[in-house]
Amino acid sequence: MTTSSQIKALLKSYKENDRDRFKSVAMQIAAHESQMGHQKLAGEIKEIVEKFDNGNDNKDGKIISFSKPLVVSSSELAGLFESSHSKIKLIDLVLEENLKKKLSRIVNEQNSYNKLRNAGLLPRSKVLLIGDPGTGKTMTASALAGELDLPIFTVQLDGLITKYMGETSSKLRLIFDQIKRVRGVYFFDEFDAIGGSRNLGNDVGEIRRILNTFLQFIENSRSDSLIVAATNHSDLLDRALFRRFDDVLMYDLPRDDLIIQTYKKYLISQKTEKINWENIKKKSLKISYADIRRVCDNAIKHSVLENQKISENLIVSFIDEIKKH
Numbered sequence: 104m105t106t107s108s109q110i111k112a113l114l115k116s117y118k119e120n121d122r123d124r125f126k127s128v129a130m131q132i133a134a135h136e137s138q139m140g141h142q143k144l145a146g147e148i149k150e151i152v153e154k155f156d157n158g159n160d161n162k163d164g165k166i167i168s169f170s171k172p173l174v175v176s177s178s179e180l181a182g183l184f185e186s187s188h189s190k191i192k193l194i195d196l197v198l199e200e201n202l203k204k205k206l207s208r209i210v211n212e213q214n215s216y217n218k219l220r221n222a223g224l225l226p227r228s229k230v231l232l233i234g235d236p237g238t239g240k241t242m243t244a245s246a247l248a249g250e251l252d253l254p255i256f257t258v259q260l261d262g263l264i265t266k267y268m269g270e271t272s273s274k275l276r277l278i279f280d281q282i283k284r285v286r287g288v289y290f291f292d293e294f295d296a297i298g299g300s301r302n303l304g305n306d307v308g309e310i311r312r313i314l315n316t317f318l319q320f321i322e323n324s325r326s327d328s329l330i331v332a333a334t335n336h337s338d339l340l341d342r343a344l345f346r347r348f349d350d351v352l353m354y355d356l357p358r359d360d361l362i363i364q365t366y367k368k369y370l371i372s373q374k375t376e377k378i379n380w381e382n383i384k385k386k387s388l389k390i391s392y393a394d395i396r397r398v399c400d401n402a403i404k405h406s407v408l409e410n411q412k413i414s415e416n417l418i419v420s421f422i423d424e425i426k427k428h
Contacts, residue, residue: 112128113125113128113129113132129148129151130148130149132148133145133146133148133149182259183258183259183263183274183277183278184256184257184258184259184278184281185256185257185259186254186255186256186257186287187254187255187257188248188254188255189245189246189248189249189255190249191242191245191246191248191249192246192249192250193206193207193210193246193247193250195242195246196239196242196243196246197239197357197361197364197365197368197392198239198243198354198361199355199361202352202354205350205352206243206246206247206352208227209227209230209247209329209350210247210250210251212226212227213226213227213228213251213329214251216327225325227349227350228324228326228327228328228329228330228349229321229324229329229330229332229347229348229349229350230329230330230331230332230348230349230350230351230352231294231332231333231334231344231345231348231350231351231352232244232331232332232333232334232352232354233333233334233337233351233352233353233354234335234353234354234355235335235354235355235356235391236335236391236393237391237392237393237394238354238355238356238391238392238393239354239392240292240333240354241290241292241333242392243331243352243354244257244288244290244292244331244333247288247329247331248287248288251288251329253286253287253288253328253329254287254288255287255288255289255290256281256287256288256289256290257290257292258278258289258290258291258292260292260293260296260297263275263278263297264296264297264313271313271316272312272313272316275297275313275316275317275320276316276320279320279321279324282324282326282328282330283324283325283326283328285328286326286327286328287328287329288328288329288331289328289329289330289331290331290332290333291330291331291332291333292333293333293334293335294332294333294334294340295334295335295336295337295339295340297313297314297317314341314343314344317344318343318344318347321347321348322347332348356389356390356391356392357387357391357392357395358388359384362383362384362387362388362395363380363383363384365392365395365396366380366383366387366395366398366399366418367380369395369396369399369400369403370399370402370403370413373402373403373406373413374406374412374413375412375413375414376412376413376414376415377415378413378414378415378418379415382415382419383415383418383419383422386419386422386423387422390422390425390426394425397421397425398418398421398422398425399418401421401424402417402418402421405417
């Protein structure tokens, strides 16, 4: 019988996408089963490993297309990504209509990338999101991944940016190699840390090298992945970056009916008293979508703990609490 240590080693090698280790452990399991007299099972395992090896050796440079590729391909990339799958869809977002149309266009082109490539065209694959904190940029990246049924790889800036000259550029190369090899949504949050103006900072030379490296990689990127960058500080970005993206999308604080729509979205399944939504709208001007969600979460928790309906006064009290911080 296969040992627990072999099963764990097999799963760990798959998680780390260590193909050689994965095959080695699988063959060890086959040998172990053979010694136990389970010749049929041993033969089936060997056959599967051989087919896996022959069909996915990636010598032609094609993308490895696991159905749910959650892991990075090399130990060198450890600490550079946080990977996950998203169930969020575009319909879950409360955004301006023009933003929704542009995001739907990105999804449509990505879903039809083979058709576009056969016509000598490229789908939108590089998107820059600009806006204040809490306006929906991170949720947009998750929704794009959810719509496309692709893993989302969030680039960990603390693992990418180092104090050693040249090391960050080398890590960027590893990231773009991964972008080419494994299709997914690659999310660069707080993008101004990479794309800051070449005139900023104490070590201008190193900043210029990092930015120039990124400019080169994104300019030459022809992968089937979707690159999404987000920043709260567009004024810090180098102007040369903007033309490298297929779309630059602007995110604002919710206004008018979008405020009410956001509250109703989060409170739709809750028991509420009669609420004057116009009053709530006025109280909620200049707060973000994320702030509204926190207000709703707080109100729902209070309602559950106190076994009370959610009242207008309760919502207003949590709005005031948010505004104080």
